[in-house]
Amino acid sequence: METGKAFGAPFQGHTDYVLSVAILSDGSCIMSGSSDQTIQVWDVKTGIALGSHLRGHTGQVWSVAISPDGNHIVSGSDDGTIRVWDIETGKALATPLLGHTEHVLSVAISADGKGIVSVSVDESIHMWNVETLEPSGISLQSRTQSVLSVAILLDGNCIVSGLDNGTIQVWYIETGEASPLNGHSDWV
Numbered sequence: 527m528e529t530g531k532a533f534g535a536p537f538q539g540h541t542d543y544v545l546s547v548a549i550l551s552d553g554s555c556i557m558s559g560s561s562d563q564t565i566q567v568w569d570v571k572t573g574i575a576l577g578s579h580l581r582g583h584t585g586q587v588w589s590v591a592i593s594p595d596g597n598h599i600v601s602g603s604d605d606g607t608i609r610v611w612d613i614e615t616g617k618a619l620a621t622p623l624l625g626h627t628e629h630v631l632s633v634a635i636s637a638d639g640k641g642i643v644s645v646s647v648d649e650s651i652h653m654w655n656v657e658t659l660e661p662s663g664i665s666l667q668s669r670t671q672s673v674l675s676v677a678i679l680l681d682g683n684c685i686v687s688g689l690d691n692g693t694i695q696v697w698y699i700e701t702g703e704a705s706p707l708n709g710h711s712d713w714v
Contacts, residue, residue, distance in 0.1 A: 549570070578616065
């Protein structure tokens with residue numbers, strides 16, 4: 527970070543584009559999602575893949591996120607599903623989370639590790655309970671734009687999403703109301 531120079535050789539192992547990366551909070555591991563429909567966990571210091579590729583999606587893996595406790599990976603895919611993976615075993619927990627009708631482009635995990643948010647080309651935002659792997663009952667609809675990216679504010683009260691019309695929406699979870707932030711001239 528201080529020099530801006532890359533160190534070590536590039537991590538190699540995916541057979542197609544790497545679409546998303548996330549890093550464990552202690553900095554020891556990186557997770558990557560790829561067009562090759564897999565997720566890989568990497569040792570940061572050595573660049574060596576830890577275990578085999580995580581397989582289960584039937585489409586490109588657009589987004590990966592890591593739980594704050596470092597126990598789970600959440601992934602979103604072209605196949606319209608969200609999967610929750612156990613980092614230790616490399617196995618998916620339960621069945622895929624279903625609710626989107628199109629590609630899932632971004633996923634995020636709340637700071638307390640209890641909630642997952644997913645967004646999709648289908649113009650929807652869904653929230654999921656990590657413990658039950660069920661919908662939390664909160665679903666938001668942009669109504670006119672594909673939702674391309676998502677983050678959860680640290681206090682857990684707001685979701686921030688990027689839309690394909692250049693708008694950022696701040697969603698208030700309790701009310702479902704959104705406040706737009708304009709300024710980009712193309713996709714966020």
